[in-house]
Amino acid sequence: MQEALILKQTICNDIYWVGALEWSKDHFHGHELSIRHGTSYNSYFINDEKKVLIDVVRDSHLSDLADHISQFCKVEELDILIINHAEPDHASGLPRLLQMNPNIEIYVSRGGKISVTRHFPGAEKNLKVVKTGDEIKIGKRTLRFFEAQMLHWPDTMFTYCPEDKILFSADAFGQHYAAPERFADQIDQKGLWFEAEKYFANILTLYSQQILKKIDEFLKLGWEIAIIAPAHGVCWRQNPTQIVEKYVQWATGEPQKSAVIIFDTIWGGTEKMARAIAEGLEDEGVSYRMFNAGAADLADTMTDLLSCRALVVGCPTRNNKLLPTLALYMEEISGLRFKNKIGMAFGTYGWSGEAVKRLETFMQEAGIEVVIPGYKCQFAPSPEDLAKCREMGRELGQKIKAA
Secondary structure, eight states: OHHHHHHHHEEETTEEEOOEEEOSOSEETTTTEEOSBOEEEOOEEEESSSEEEEOOOOGGGHHHHHHHHTTTSOGGGOOEEEOSOOOHHHHTTHHHHHHHOTTOEEEEOHHHHHHHHHHSTTOGGGEEEOOTTOEEEOSSOEEEEEEOTTSSSTTOEEEEETTTTEEEOTTTTOOSBOOSOOBGGGSOHHHHHHHHHHHIIIIIGGGHHHHHHHHHHHHTTTOOOSEEEOSSSOBBOSSTTHHHHHHHHHHHTOOOSEEEEEEOOSSSHHHHHHHHHHHHHHHTTOEEEEEETTTSOHHHHHHHHHHOSEEEEEOOOBTTBOOHHHHHHHHHHHHHOOSSOEEEEEEEESSOOOHHHHHHHHHHHTTOEEOSOOEEEESSOOHHHHHHHHHHHHHHHHHHHHO
């Protein structure tokens, strides 16, 4: 039984997954990010002359980590801990780990020294700071380090084992996906790629320029990769750099010829306008996704927005402003700053009508080019209003296809 369990945890010879699976949460980062497939807190054990642990787990799952490590050695026999990223989901178990093994050496990046010290006072005496190109011998293996700032924290670093060609990539290239399987080629591909894209869209999009710079810097090192082992989700072993290529595509902002329509409505008027615009897009043969902000999932919507060309947003005016649901969406879009997007706004109003202008301002602040002037109508849209919306959809569809 134990041999079968060890085999299932094996990443390659003498390197094992010893992390924990999270099945109970439906949101991450507080209540900010929905997770449909659970998640995992990945930790890896290297059984060499020195016993090495790469990343810890969330404190709530430390007992799982300790149980998994115990198949190979006692926790107090660990020689080295590498913290690639000190966010609490990967490191909050550190204080209790130090209680069990107070003398373990902890390797961190220069940014990691700050984040570990701030999150876990008392760990400073164990820290050893490394930078890109530094390496340590752990027996028959070598571990090299690469500072990967802003993928997605300033403290992030990668750890690379040249003998096994494994890249331990922290949060980069991961997914919120819980599975007993360890590798991407063993699980449902549709769910896998949705979660990988969702992770990038909601967590990494803002840092796209830094990501492109860091990927280029890493590739120039010429470190051959057979396996990418991230801190969440499953590992990549069949064509492992396929996920790196996707990161380049997403970070570049290479759009599909499609649109995302986001709206909310009070008495149905704005929804009618949204549907008329959608009909115009259909007339031009342009694909779209439509989301009611009052019912849709914010993170799922951002995932679709990542790869589309156009954003269409509609909102009634209430209290001279946006509905709270749309304000939330626009704040998120403004913060993520998606690349290569064009936009258009619409909405209904009763007696003031500021919402459309506010939507356009949000889009401009987010770097989205407003290519068609916004349109608003009082109370319920007339047949003429809906005809105008359909024409706007056709015009936008032509601009999408021309891009």
